Amino acid sequence: MKRLTVLAAVLILAACSPKPQKTGVEVSNAWIKAAPIAMKTSAGFMVLQNHNAKPEKILSAEFSASNVVELHEMVHENDMMKMRKMDAMVIPAKGSLVLEPGGLHIMFIDLKQDLKEGETYDITLNLESGQKLVVPAPVKPYSHEGMH
């Protein structure tokens, strides 16, 4: 009987509690630009959604197929393409951050191997909160139309 009460309580609690709110940082549409080793560099892209009430920062990233990984930003102005290394990337509170060709990206420098279409690699993001986010990302060719 006691057991039944507990069960009822659990059921009521489950039914009445609000939908569980998403927390943390969610990643979608991750991909890596296909590149032969001769190109020496490649980049990773993704969309990050921060469900928390405070901003999150990507402090660094890890990638097994290149010797160096950096956070970079591209800026295209007056027909000039400019690239800069960033110390961190901020994902705003309850907001999102888009890493895409022509903009922010995780830069892979000094490739150790070919990155071939169809392969999948993990990109690990080190967040300011201490969380390590492991993001599996498929390798895809650059889409010709896909850059804004």
Added chain:
Amino acid sequence: MKRLAAILLAGVLFTSCSPDSSVFNRYEIGGDFTLTGMEGTPVSLSDYKGKLVLLFFGYTLCPDACPFALSKMSGAFHMLGPKNAEKIQVLFVSVDTERDNPARLKEYFTAFNFPVIGLTGTKEEIAAVAAKYQATYSKVESNSAMGYLIDHSTIIYLIDTEGNVRYTFRHNDGVEKMVNIIKTLIRIQF
């Protein structure tokens, strides 16, 4: 009769205004140049008289703009088909004179499946060619492991069979636009 004349006139006007000719502007930029190719031997723009040339300024460690431009050109070649493709040569002028020697250019461009030649030269030679085409670039010191980075212009120049610039593709121009304009120039010139 009057009506016929009007129709004829309209027809003539329409033809002369069709995209075939109006798409191409006159450019004051450009001209012949000679740089060093991937075999270490001189390569001139005028070597490709009789072909269309797509000219781009970039560098092989360029992570984004150059692979993107090259991928657009690759897509364009694919859409143009082999018969049109053999009428076109891509020339990639490296603005990274310190790192992009002929061997490095050869290593980089073997990865591409369309006719592209990487060109290098002395600082002065590259600066002179860039000036002719009003291409801009500047070396930027950086704390990146790449060492310095290079800001550079992202225009792809379409050069006709006589060596004249006929169109400048912008960074945001898609492959289809490139293909349409190249096809138009092929129709005019071949």
